[in-house]
Amino acid sequence: MSIILKIGIAIIALEHIYILWLEMFAWTTRGRKTFKSIPPDLFEKTKVLAANQGLYNGFLAAGLIWSLLITDTVWSGNVALFSLSCVSVAGLYGAATASKSIFFVQALPALIVLLLFLFF
Numbered sequence: 001m002s003i004i005l006k007i008g009i010a011i012i013a014l015e016h017i018y019i020l021w022l023e024m025f026a027w028t029t030r031g032r033k034t035f036k037s038i039p040p041d042l043f044e045k046t047k048v049l050a051a052n053q054g055l056y057n058g059f060l061a062a063g064l065i066w067s068l069l070i071t072d073t074v075w076s077g078n079v080a081l082f083s084l085s086c087v088s089v090a091g092l093y094g095a096a097t098a099s100k101s102i103f104f105v106q107a108l109p110a111l112i113v114l115l116l117f118l119f120f
Helices: 003-025 030-034 047-069 073-097 101-119
Strands: none
Touching: 003 030, 003 047, 003 073, 003 101, 047 073, 073 101
């Protein structure tokens, strides 16, 4: 795997670690500033749901980080391909069901790195 792909994967993993933190630990504070379309009274009520979403984002980050730590190039590539696909699908679903901005924040970066992975 090239250094460019590894950097792309690392950036996407860091983004998902940030989302984990935001949704699990800062939902009622920083989350209010980030998700302005959500009515303020819903943050406390949806704290547990947001934490659950944050945990899933942590799993996405874990798969991406794992792909960077595997020394076998075939397995590293397979895990990266799977993890990037999961991030892409999650981002596409979120864009279709929750907010169009999720496409640009989550799906597009993963799709770009996925395409780089497949074609270079």
